[in-house]
């Protein structure tokens with residue numbers, strides 16, 4: 001089946017406590033490409049291999065966390081259709097005009113039951129990755145500056161009503177369940193990994209005591225070697241690391257969890273497997289969370305369930 | 310290192326501390342770090358912490374677990390402490406979601422955003438922190454925590 005409807009994560013907008021310090025962090029340490037600033041003072045970034053204008057927006061605020069997470073859909077007709085479907089499902093939506101975000105078309109914005117603002121949009125300027133569309137070279141200097149993930153890959157969002165959030169993504173937006181962590185009762189989901197593609201996840205949700213909480217935004221690296229290089233760069237720059245480098249049992253990704261300068265967690269990862277919608281979901285009972293998170297050490301990292309921004 | 314100018318020195322206004330221990334001098338070869346004693350009331354731990362890095366980093370370096378370690382960037386609040394006695398300096402912004410004006414005035418701050426200036430006594434008051442420290446550190450504990458919050 002071709003990928004239609006919701007295509008992929010498009011952008012995250014984060015709040016930071018000291019804008020210039022985090023601009024330096026995201027540009028020089030994480031190695032995203034700085035794409036510009038808007039009249040609200042927001043700063044735009046993208047991964048070096050991404051072709052659309054931006055995938056991360058940060059803004060100055062007096063508290064950390066995430067404002068919104070957005071997905072690109074395959075056209076304006078799909079945007080209209082999905083908005084209708086959301087409304088029919090009882091989800092209120094609003095339209096944000098084209099241009100409110102640089103080089104971005106009209107967005108459909110809605111709040112899901114775990115307190116997160118989600119957006120859909122169909123159009124964002126194709127600025128290219130600098131390699132051209134004819135006879136391209138495989139990479140350029142930007143691929144080696146800082147950690148230099150190729151793309152923003154997914155987010156894990158926390159909130160109380162995981163079920164309500166999951167249902168909208170599965171029943172309305174066409175996502176499917178890939179993996180889950182379940183409580184002692186064998187039913188209650190503590191965390192879910194959902195895909196709209198053949199990635200192991202395009203979004204994940206974790207049950208958290210407070211709504212609207214960011215667990216992490218994740219960035220893709222091509223190899224485990226590059227994950228280890230990322231760990232070196234983090235340590236050289238005194239980036240606070242949470243977990244890793246290790247391999248997640250869940251989704252099999254090779255990973256590092258760490259924090260930006262404002263305490264927003266991010267992940268740099270590679271690997272995993274190819275998922276398809278017809279595959280049986282994988283289940284991790286909560287007592288196997290230690291190896292689900294850190295397969296190498298099989299050690300519980302309690303920060304996974306307690307530290308959010 | 311954070312590039313923020315130091316904010317007010319709490320309970321130590323006008324003592325000139327910031328000029329003697331600012332980040333500006335930390336790269337110099339002749340800069341010898343000074344240490345103060347920090348007592349964590351809830352765990353009974355004592356540590357000798359540097360005055361030129363965050364209180365949380367100093368405790369973490371020593372393996373003292375009485376104050377939980379989270380984001381180390383002022384964004385998550387698990388490291389929130391009440392400073393019972395002693396002087397400290399705020400050197401980076403704290404998320405106002407977790408620290409309001411009254412907290413600041415009464416010495417409830419994020420341990421990752423302050424540096425010790427004199428000997429300190431602190432008590433961990435992070436929402437997760439003291440409860441996690443008080444319960445077993447198992448997955449069951451973590452699930453229970455979630456269940457209680459629901």
Ligand code: FES
Pocket residue numbers: 263365377378379380381382383384385386387388389419420421422
């Ligand atoms: S460790 Fe997160 S606020 Fe200090």
Ligand SMILES: [Fe+2]
Pocket residue numbers: 154155156216218267
């Ligand atoms: Fe992730």
